[in-house]
Every structure is written in C-alpha cells, then in structure tokens.
Amino acid sequence: MEQIQVGGGSSRNGAARLDTLPEDCISMVVSHSWPRDACVVASVSKTVKSAAESDLVWDKFLPPEYSSLVPPRSLDFSSKKEIYMSLADDSVLIDDGKKSFWLEKASGKKCYMLSAMDLNIAWIDRPLYWKWKKDPESKFEKVAKLRHVCWFEIRGKISCGMLSKGTHYSVYAVLKIGGSGSRGLDDTPMEALVGFVGEEAASKTFVLLEPKGTYPRGGYSSGSFREVSTGCSWIEIPVEEVEEERETDGSVEEPKERGDGWSEVKLGNFYNGDGGCDDDGNKIEFSIMGTEQGDWKSGLIFQGVEIRPKKEGD
Template sequence: MAHSADSTSGTNLQAQSKRAPAPHMFREIVANEKATDLAAMEDQACTGIFLAGKTKKYWVDERTRHNCFMLLPRGLAVTWSEDPRYWTWHALKEGSDGEAEKIEAVMLQNVCWLEVHGKLELSHLTPGVTYEVVFEVMLKDPAYGWSVPVNLQLKLPDGTVQQRKENLLEKPREKWLQLKVGEVKPQMGQNGEVGISMFEYDGGEWKRGLLIKGIKIIPKK
C-alpha cells in the first residue's frame, strides 16, 4: 500500500510539474468568480470562461498562452437598451459547437442616437502583445439609416485616443462583421481602463438592423 501511495504522490507531482505556468494575471482576472478550484478553471480557460454574470468572456490562446477577451452586450453601456422600442435582446450561441453557450446579443430596432461603450482593465492583457480591438456585429434586413459612417474609438489610460470611421451602408447583410476599433500593445506594469466606443448621433438619421454580439480584444494575427 505504501508503494502505491508513493506512486500516486509521484504521479501528482509529475502532473503538476507538467502544468503550464498560469496565464498572465489569471488569479486577478477570475478573483470574483465563485469557483474555488483554480487548476480546473485554468484547464477551462482554453475553451473560455464567462465572467461577471456573463457580461464578459475570457479565454487563453492554447498555442501562445496569451489572454483574450470578449465584452458581451450585457456588460456594455448601450444608450436606451432597456427600452424595447429602441433595442431588443436575443439569445445567441457563443463558442465552438461542442462548447457553445447561450449569451444575450442586443438588436437595434430604431434610434437616431447610436452610442455603445465598453471598458477593460489594461493590465489583464498579456504584456508585449499587440491586440486588435473589434466590434462583432451583423446587419439584419430591413437595415437602414447607415448613410453616415459610424465612429469607432479606443481610449487608453494615458489619454491617447484612436478613432476611425466605418461605412456600414455597403457592408453585407446577415453575416458577422468585424469592425476594427484600433490596436493596443500593453507593457508590463501598465494599468488603467481601456475605453472602447461606437457612436453616431450627428447625422440625424433613424437607424435599424444592427445586431451587436460584443467587443473582442484578441492578439493581432
């Protein structure tokens, strides 16, 4: 029996030694979640962990071990999103077929004032990695009111602002689109809030047909 126990102990130590180092800031990222088994959460990180009441999805690239995030619509500040005259909420599946989970996406019904804001802690991104920030959206017919380009803005903790415009008028319908907001390359020790926005309220047109799945912050390919 003693030999068996020693053997089991040795196997456990060997398994621990083979475990890859924890992802950058892993404990801090999952600190507010109820699960107590950090090792199990680490194993789950490659397929994705929903955080903060499914307002955010966190996963780790299996090859590079870089952190990745998706800010889900329930965690975004969407002007008038609780009024069904302007926005409605719809269940969608997020993730690969075998691991897909339901999330809530938000669908634009009719607004002239489009304003969506999200935020993420900069220190949770892997240092030295260039990240691309994109809105993942779909235009669903009857989509209208998009003759004026939307503004996409990325604001870094040091006050730096990246801003660009995206013309949705000629974009394909019924297909997921990646609207690039900007790029960020965090350095070790940097922290603070990264602000991510999409807005258009100067054109005065009533808009319809924009389905928002979330904001992805992923390493640039």
C-alpha cells in the first residue's frame, strides 16, 4: 500500500486520491496501515476522518483477545478507537492481578509487565531475606522488598503467543531503592540473560540495580579494604582485588528513572518471529543472577519485569 502522509506536495496528491474513494474503501485502506497513520490521515477531510475512525479500522488494530482481557471496561466505550486508546493510555491487570497489559500507542504492539508475584525469586518464602509489601506507586497489589541476601536470583517466563509476532522486544527490570538505602547493588554487576527456553540466550549482559558509585554503604570497611561474604563469615580483601574479579567483557547497564516513581534497567532484547511459536508452547525466559561474588545485598524494592517493543537505538 502506498504510504499516505500529510504535509508534503506528493502527500497532498495521495490524500486527494484517497478522499475520492467510497468511505468503506477508505476504511479498508487505512486498516492496513498503523494506528499512528490512521490518526494522521484523519485530518485530511471529514470523509477521511469518518472512515479512519470507524470500528472497521480500529478493530484491526486491537488484538483478537482484547474482549477477554477487558470485557467490563469495553462496555463503557462507544467505539473501538476509544477502547484502543484506553488500552494505550493505561494498562489493565490480568492473570489474577499478576500481570499488566497495554498497547504501544503508535503501533498497537502488545506490552506486558510481569509482577514480582509472577516471577521465581530465590528465598522469597523466607522473611529473613525478602518480604512482600504494598507500595502506593506500584500497579500491583504487592512488591518484593529485598532485606538481606548474598545469593540474588530472579527468573521468569512468558509465552511467545502472548506477544506480537514479527516484533523486536526489550526486557526491563522495574525497581527502586527503599528509603533506608541499599547495600551491594551499585558496585556488583549481575548477569542478565534473555532468550528462548531451551536455546542459547539471545542476549547476555551485566547490570547494576543501582547507579554506579552510590556506596559507601554499611557493611563495607573503610579505607582500601572491602568486606566480602564467604557464606557463613566475612573476610576483608583489598578493593582492587574485588574490582578485578568483577571486570566484565562489555558495558554494564545501569538503572534509569522512568518518571513514575520507579527506575528500570535493561536486561536484553529478543525477536519474536512471524512463525507459529505459540503453537508449540515456546517461551521467552529471562533472569538476573548475582551469586558468584558472595556480597550481601539489601534495600531493593522490585516491582516486576516489563516487556515492550524495542525502540530505535536501544
């Protein structure tokens, strides 16, 4: 289909040709574009606007399963476009409140956040190490607060069939630091893996869960020595030896503020192909592992893992 834009000389000619078609034909043409394009061409004329905002167009942009995800909310809207915009402007809770779902506004691609309750977190059932708490800034009922661990491990999975096909995705951990501060999160890179279950990880990187250089924190000795756990006891070793052990082959991802009271750190990318990956139950798995150094870690508040279409330059 010829791409129709508004603003240039050739685009005016294309828009004029579009305006001469019957309204249902215009709707059919626009339904094969993107939601962003439908909003743009709606400014051409009243006829095109009516066609571009029709249910025929916006039903194509909505995922087939939208009615099962949001049946109560869909009754409050007078058009499919309103339903689409609602799902693009705000997420909805699904899977008994353990996941949230929304649409990328420009493309209609499906996005999810898996709550901490939907992930496998090592030692989460031991209140000495982690505890569940409510957080007014979280979209979920509970978040996981890290109290004190030296073995840090978070894993999760999502079915390929839940995601948009033919789409490059990025995976982010969504987190923040508690009011009393943290320990062992700003100088200990952890390994992050993203890939298909049963296959070699498509993406491997190292991440910090707090921006680098935020310490000193309690639990570290002053001067040129650092306290490191050996499992049941603590020893002091020179700082340069610790840093040498922590050197990685590539760059280390650090958290960035999101503007909603949380920060996010990128765990990796993957491509969800056009083939029927949902037919054979294939899944994407991801993990964050901090188990080798033996450093004690605390102070993290973990909301979940977000999976959304990859942006250009990411």
